[in-house]
Amino acid sequence: MIKAFRNYNPVNIIWLAVLLVVLRICYLFNTPDDVEFKMLEPFARSLVPLKYEHAVSLPVNMAVAGILVLIQAILLNYVVNFYNLLSKPSFLPALMYVVVSGLFTPFLTLSAPLICNFLVIWIVYKLLAFYKGTEVRSISYDLGMLVALSSLFYLPCIYFFVVIWAALLIFRPFDWRDWAASILGYLTVFFFLAVIYYLTDRIHTFYKIWLPLGTPFPEKISIHYLQYALLVPVAVILLLCLVQLRGNFFKSYVLIRKSFQLFLIMFLIGGLSFYVKVKFNLDHFLLCAVPVAIFFAYYFLYAAKRWFYESLFILLLAGIIFFQFNTF
Template sequence: MINQFRKLSPINLLLLLAYTFFMRMAIFYEMPPQLNFDFLEPFARLLINIDLDNAFSPGANIFFATILVFVQALIFNKVVNNHNLLSKPSFLPGLMFITGTSLFMPFMTLSPALIANFFLIWIIDKFLKLGKSANSITTVFDIGMIIALGTLIYFPFMAMILMIFLALLLFRPFSWREWLAGLIGFMTVFFFLAVFYYWNDNLTSFYQIWKPLGNKFPSVFKINYNDYLVLIPVVIIIILASLQLRENFFRSFISTRKGFQLLFFMFVVAGASLYLKPSFRIWHFLLCVPPGAVLLAYYFSNAKKRWFYETLFFLFVLSVQYFLFV
């Protein structure tokens, strides 16, 4: 299967679509009786009053989530290939993205984090263009606005502001204008939101938006470790990919090395941003899938022994399906 997706063959589009539904067999087989979908953060509903909480039946919810994941996988695949992060263009990034979004049942339903992944993939593309741009002020300003729009949908997405500064450190010589441009882009969206609150004589509620920023990072997590055994194959592949990346690191293009460093920091920031949400939901970690999927794809793109990497991927998929059904 891996060998098939190493090629940029049009038939892989159909195979990828079939694989997307295959990885969601468990949730289609045992459909939840009710699924809610909070499309926007409460503070953004005054601006855009769309109530989708009960707009979809459970079947429709899962179906549309599957289609969105497939579309995201195609966009993500194109971004990774366009920036030459792997040894050669392939459908492996899309394949790993779909596999990553199938690890847990909550990943397979409509959620704010799933929608926010569109914005995350967009800013990954923008970040990777920073090193190739002569004047990046406009790009950084756009990134700030994209992060603000993502924050309207899912508040922890705000943590991606940190990635602006990390990306500038990696890709650009220091320029205070560029550092300021990202913040201005972010604040522009919230400035208009504040004006809207003011027009509706509700400015005090606007200040409540920022209360989660004062949350303390949780020191205690209630974890059922059996629910996360499915991550063991992921950890194994990440370790193998890291060893392979280290071996090839200084033989890679500088832009590729910086790209992987950027994605590593993005993975960490996306995971740590859960502290911005008072109630923990496992679908939050959908934000970790795009940067993590690149590393998984890197291993399968560069692995040499076919019998080993095909068997490893088969066992990976088998373990995902096993834990989903069990």
């Protein structure tokens, strides 16, 4: 399977759709009675005066989520190939995104992090434009707005603001105006939100939006110990990718070297920002799906021993399907 997706063949989109169905249909046999869809944070909920939390049945919910994942996979694949991050075009980023976005059962339904991944992919596209852009203030402003918009859907996305500044450090010489532009972009969105709060006589509660950022970092997270087994092949692939990157580091183009440093920062920030939500949910880690998919794609594109990387990939797929049948 990996060998087929190493080629940039549009027919692979069909196989992507087939794999997506295979990885998700098993969950229908062991689904909960109801799943609540929270698209916006409570402070932005009034912007959409519709009752959508339980508007659709679970099969429809999963079908829509699957379609969104497929679209996101194709968009991510376009971004990676547009910037030539893997040195050769392929459909591996799309394949890996479909797989990673089905890793845990909470990933399979509609959620705010899933919606935010559209903005995350857009953010990645804009961040990489820092490398060759001569005038990046407008890009910084756009990125600030994108981070602000994503935090309306899911507040932990606010920490992607750090990724913007990390990208400025990695890709650009220091210019305070570039940094200030990102702040202005962020403030623009919340300025209009403040206007809405003022017009609805809620301006005195506006400061409460950022109170969750002061939540103490939890000492542990509640994941069933058997689910850690699914993270073993993920950790192995990530480790092998880092080894591969280290071996090719000085052979790669400057853009590739700097981009993967940025993706590592994005992965860490996306993962560690879970503490903002008082109630821990595994679907938060969908925010890590974009950088992880790119890391996976890099490894599987350059891995040499076919029997090993194909076996590792099949093991990962088997683990995903197994845990969909067993919720423990």
